[in-house]
């Protein structure tokens with residue numbers, strides 16, 4: 167098969183880790199007889215510096231015409247302390263999600279047996295954790311009307327959801343649950359919020375279409391607790407944009423494998439794949455960043471966007487082998503021998 | 519001194535744990551020469567059953583005329599699975615907060631050395647944790663306009679904050695920080711929300727009035743992570759209503775001492791004190807509920823509402839003694855000898 171993949175390296179360590187994902191994907195393509203054309207495009211602070219905005223139209227056109235988007239990381243310290251600056255990298259992210267229609271953010275949290283000791287949680291709490299959040303990504307309070315009145319003294323943000331928005335996200339949740347343990351948790355704050363009541367009633371009405379799926383409804387504050395207490399009691403969780411932002415990040419640290427966690431953001435036409443870690447500016451150019459989360463994002467891309475599970479598995483096997491053999495960057499080396507970003511990428515590619 | 523204390527026992531185990539706090543408070547009053555008049559009043563499901571609403575006017579009048587409110591817990595399973603029922607216990611809670619003007623919810627999370635092994639976190643992560651959240655409690659998306667349009671197909675919730683609301687909460691935060699390690703963290707989502715930008719700019723403008731306080735600004739998703747990773751890196755945190763709901767509950771489980779955590783909700787005229795645990799309906803009437811969180815809430819009441827630190831310390835010392843000697847309810851007994859709710863209350867009172 168032939169694929170056109172938009173390549174958004176972004177800021178900080180983005181370009182370095184993206185390079186390794188390209189290398190590994192190319193090895194996969196070679197092995198399985200596919201042809202990948204990479205289409206690099208500007209985004210984030212790098213795009214602001216070059217053309218004055220974080221998600222330029224030219225980048226959008228490349229993404230919209232691609233079969234999938236592979237994304238590094240964006241964010242730069244020079245924008246960090248001024249959230250009200252006229253142009254910020256985050257705006258590019260939100261614009262990209264909206265314009266590409268990436269309404270479902272898929273955020274798995276799973277454990278690697280060899281990394282359990284890196285978790286802040288006790289081993290018996292974290293063992294066996296394998297959950298996936300589906301976070302709604304193009305609605306809610308992120309995109310509602312916002313502003314000031316009373317001469318700037320009053321600020322407001324409007325949270326809005328339509329039934330159709332809930333349905334398309336929940337549908338993905340039910341479908342995902344069907345491929346896993348058939349357990350779905352709808353996270354909301356239906357005891358306080360009207361949007362949450364819409365979420366809950368919409369999901370309730372969909373239950374009859376998926377009679378095998380066991381659905382539970384939990385308040386966001388209760389989930390924030392149980393994620394720390396018994397993360398392995400969850401399987402698939404669906405939730406709205408802001409709750410998802412908070413809970414997926416909370417979930418990401420419990421496994422001890424944050425540097426390895428991939429993610430996908432899916433729309434009706436296109437999907438984007440990226441590591442969940444940030445741009446880690448202090449490490450830029452030092453060849454120390456862990457490329458595995460980005461490489462595993464490429465695995466998700468093969469599996470989800472191209473429906474090629476074998477190809478994805480080849481990548482996962484290579485990562486597991488490197489972990490088992492200690493061919494890892496310094497963050498995972500426990501003070502022992504470690505390898506550079508590029509060397510780990512080479513090793514993974516050579517094991518495809 | 520003479521105190522009039524409104525006593526809202528509520529539902530489930532509320533009455534049982536409240537009884538112990540009354541007993542211990544009376545012992546304190548006797549020892550230090552104070553006179554307490556308790557004013558019982560209905561709230562929660564108990565109030566719905568009796569008079570058809572969860573926060574009756576009669577209860578409000580008693581609270582408004584009191585020197586402080588001591589609260590048990592509310593919530594009953596018969597209301598749990600129907601968040602859109604016309605009358606729910608939670609509505610009483612929100613109405614009470616609003617009518618009493620309880621704008622600042624004070625939620626400490628601290629550790630008891632003897633209970634560290636109950637934490638889901640590894641000991642080295644949790645040791646030394648002693649943080650306090652100040653959660654704004656009468657504004658934000660909880661109280662903004664909410665509803666439906668498009669024949670029910672679209673739901674909305676409006677989040678609104680005024681500068682004055684932020685200032686009065688932040689002022690309490692700065693003042694609290696001055697009595698502790700002089701570190702204050704403002705939690706927001708200023709990279710996305712206009713209300714968060716108002717929070718951040720308001721707190722920034724107040725920094726000059728508290729030159730000794732070191733203020734940091736962190737995004738809510740980052741805090742959700744760091745609370746699990748390095749809870750002991752925080753001291754005082756201030757945040758808006760919804761973020762506070764999620765993060766204080768997350769924080770409550772990390773210490774392993776959730777059954778012991780007290781809280782206060784403060785207004786300009788009146789303050790309310792309650793354990794953070796719920797009404798635990800399954801345990802109702804079994805004399806097994808741990809009364810310590812409610813007893814420690816009474817300690818906070820003496821310290822904060824009545825400005826009587828010695829009296830508060832007498833209660834804390836009694837609790838520490840009971841913990842050290844294993845005079846505890848079964849949740850803390852590790853399978854060893856345990857005592858009933860009432861017996862623990864008696865023991866605490868006898869040690870004042």
Ligand SMILES: CC(C)[C@H](C(=O)O)[C@@H](O)C(=O)O
Nearest residue numbers: 256257259260411709710739
């Ligand atoms: C940078 C920010 C706007 C973004 C979000 O909140 O969605 C980030 O936290 C994320 O989760 O991808």
Ligand SMILES: CC(C)[C@H](C(=O)O)[C@@H](O)C(=O)O
Nearest residue numbers: 357358387608609611612763
């Ligand atoms: C019951 C609910 C309305 C309430 C809230 O969200 O404020 C509770 O979770 C709390 O934190 O006291």
